[in-house]
Amino acid sequence: MSSETELKLGVAPEDLPKLRRLALLSRGSLEPAATKHLKTVYFDTADRQMAAAKITLRVREDGRRLIHGVKVPHKSLAGLATRREWEVESRSPVPDFSAFPPGTVETVLDTGALTPDRLEATFETDFRRSVRRLALGTGGEVEVAIDEGAIRAAGRGEVPISELEFELKAGEAADLFTFALAVAEQVPLRVLVASKAERGARLAAGTLAAPAKAPRLDLDAGETTGEAFGRIVTECTGHWLANxxxxxxxxxxxxxxxxxxxxxxxxxxxxxxxxxxxxxxxxxxxxxxxxxxxxxxxxxxxxxxxxxxxxxxxxxxxxxxxxxxxxxxxxxxxxxxxxxxxxxxxxxxxxxxxxxxxxxxxxxxxxxxxxxxxxxxxxxxxxxxxxxxxxxxxxxxxxxxxxxxxxxxxxxxxxxxxxxxxxxxxxxxxxxxxxxxxxxxxxxxxxxxxxxxxxxxxxxxxxxxxxxxxxxxxxxxxxxxxxxxxxxxxxxxxxxxxxxxxxxxxxxxx
Missing domain, CATH: 1.40.20.10 (CHAD domain)
Structure with a gap:
């Protein structure tokens, strides 16, 4: 299992050329930029158990390889999401749980019940991703990805993908926010809370974003006052952005x-x-x-x-x-x-x-x-x-x-x-x-x-x-x-x- 910490930001399609030319996104480059075409099919049960649990079940085409993935949300801070993720390569065009190491995806999915006949393709994403890895001045590292394409669902049409993604590879989360603020000073951006998978699930279901109520805040008596304040601010910020x-x-x-x-x-x-x-x-x-x-x-x-x-x-x-x-x-x-x-x-x-x-x-x-x-x-x-x-x-x-x-x-x-x-x-x-x-x-x-x-x-x-x-x-x-x-x-x-x-x-x- 790996854990990813990423910040997704929306950008207007007409601003993508300016974003790509931005010196901030090439300065400190640790490797040449790479561009690839990614097509991913997302799966769910007929009663949409995956969407309800906010679990992503997907098969991604990466060149000639098929990458099977299971992703589970863990926590979020002002759009910065930390997710648990398992990925394996398999030749099957539908989710193949036997390809995952024992004791991994079974911790979040009832894989025995999720037989191929119970799963169906619900939507797909099709986009070009430009990726570059940068060194931050603070000693951290960030992977910068610019995605442009669409989410499509049969009979429901499509919605565009036009976004910037920062994934923290080394360093502190605060450095990532500082970097994002610097980019936002030069190109208009908006914080994206819903992942591509969540937006795709809404498109497939023909539903709009539902208003969200405040989640229960489970402070612990062992926390300090400062820690509790941080958690309260995080919860309130998440509640606002979710709406x-x-x-x-x-x-x-x-x-x-x-x-x-x-x-x-x-x-x-x-x-x-x-x-x-x-x-x-x-x-x-x-x-x-x-x-x-x-x-x-x-x-x-x-x-x-x-x-x-x-x-x-x-x-x-x-x-x-x-x-x-x-x-x-x-x-x-x-x-x-x-x-x-x-x-x-x-x-x-x-x-x-x-x-x-x-x-x-x-x-x-x-x-x-x-x-x-x-x-x-x-x-x-x-x-x-x-x-x-x-x-x-x-x-x-x-x-x-x-x-x-x-x-x-x-x-x-x-x-x-x-x-x-x-x-x-x-x-x-x-x-x-x-x-x-x-x-x-x-x-x-x-x-x-x-x-x-x-x-x-x-x-x-x-x-x-x-x-x-x-x-x-x-x-x-x-x-x-x-x-x-x-x-x-x-x-x-x-x-x-x-x-x-x-x-x-x-x-x-x-």
Whole structure:
């Protein structure tokens, strides 16, 4: 078995000639560049077990040789993927598990059940690869590959391959990110999270990139505070990048929602750990995360307005030309909002932020100027202190809750959200039943404050929909009346919801 650490970057086809001429990609060459034609057939079961498990099963034509490969994802950092891989040569045109050494691929596949009659070719890649091995100034080595071609699936057409791949052969991952940042300064690039195999599986299935929720973060009590922070940043960055394609597709509101959640969690992590981090580049990165999250705001606000606030009420009340006109104008605003998000994702700032965060984690850059003593202490100590601090802030923000105006309630909502994010980050360090009980105790109040915020945003948005007239005023009045009455009913239970928060046991003190 071998392990590969590689960073894939997309490049526009029209920029490939410029990329090939780039001096950075030839300076320090350890061997002459080589170009070869690679054609690979990917296999799966009829029920797509390989795609579901993100296991790649392929047969690649390399000249006259047939290379059989099994590849399994291991971990990822800002697009830098580490994968376990087994490759053998065989004359069979279909996967031949007997060609692999005993005790290798059987660790990830039930090879006895994957008989030839159960496997079928699902798609193929066909591209030219130009490869060069370079010495990095830091003493590391990287293999640079430029791929140009297509992914094809029978009956589904094809999608282009136009990408740059860096595979770390020697040295540190941080050096690879530094090198990628230097290249991105000269040629527009974008971080690719989905492999060719994943993109091919989507093409074959006729599906779009699905929005991704945050994976469970399993911190270990034996980790230091610095190590835990690095893992949290890695998880949040991966969550954000996993939703880029879903946002660009624009058909599922969950895409922008999940990406914005990821970015908010990431920014919350910087705030949570700020007293132990070195000020730079932590502060600059947090500011860039804020910029990117802000670019998703208009799209998300209009998604909520149409799908969760105005749309359901107008539909329930039946056909009305005044409602139709408001929704038509809102849809136009939503398209403009998505345009803002798409431009941000195409901006070089987006790529630079992702690569900079990768280097930030790989090199533990937060240690420079940070509190070394606290960074090296057990994360359980830090978690208890942080949760205590956030819980106290929630209690301060909610004093005399029945007298709080909308602005103060919004501030309370933000504090509760920060506490919730912190609990989710550190959940694996504590009894899951205690964590769930605490989160359930927050849910009633958080739901009320979320509904209040949705109405406040909706009232602001509807006033931007063209010239004010009787029709718009009527629609605005309907929404305010409907949700106002609903919130008023819920407000009656606000005191008891707040009491439920106050009585929560601070289990992290045990």
């Amino acid at each position: 880029v394609e879903a946002v660009l597709d624009g058909s599922n509101p969950e895409g922008p929602h999940q990406m914005r959640v990821a970015l908010r969690r990431l920014r919350s992590a910087f705030k949570l750990f700020r007293k132990v981090l070195g000020p730079e580049p932590s502060r600059a990165l947090s500011d860039e995360v804020k910029w990117l999250a802000g670019s998703l705001g208009p799209a998300r606000d209009w998604d909520v307005f149409i799908g969760d606030v105005a749309g359901p009420v107008f539909e329930a009340l039946g056909p009305d030309a005044r409602f139709d006109r408001v929704l038509l104008q809102a849809e136009a605003e939503r398209r403009l909002g998505y345009g803002i998000a798409w431009r941000a994702l195409a901006d070089e700032r987006h790529t630079r932020l992702a690569l900079s965060l990768g280097r930030f984690v790989a090199a533990a850059e937060w240690r420079e100027g940070g509190d070394a003593k606290r960074l090296d202490q057990s994360v359980t100590v830090f978690a208890a202190e942080a949760l205590d601090r956030h819980f106290k802030q929630v209690r301060r923000s909610g004093r005399r809750i029945m007298e709080l105006e909308a602005e103060a309630l919004h501030a309370l909502r933000i504090e509760i959200k920060r506490l919730r994010y912190a609990l989710e980050f550190f959940a694996a360090l504590f009894d899951p039943r205690e964590v769930r009980r605490f989160l359930d105790g927050l849910s009633g109040l958080q739901d009320f404050l979320g509904n209040l915020n949705d109405l406040t945003v909706a009232q602001r948005l509807i006033t931007t929909l063209g010239k004010s007239d009787a029709g718009r005023a009527y629609a605005e009045g309907v929404l305010t009346g409907f949700y106002g009455a609903s919130l008023e009913r819920k407000r009656k239970s606000l005191r008891s919801q707040w009491a439920e928060v106050l009585v929560q046991e601070r289990f992290w003190r045990d």
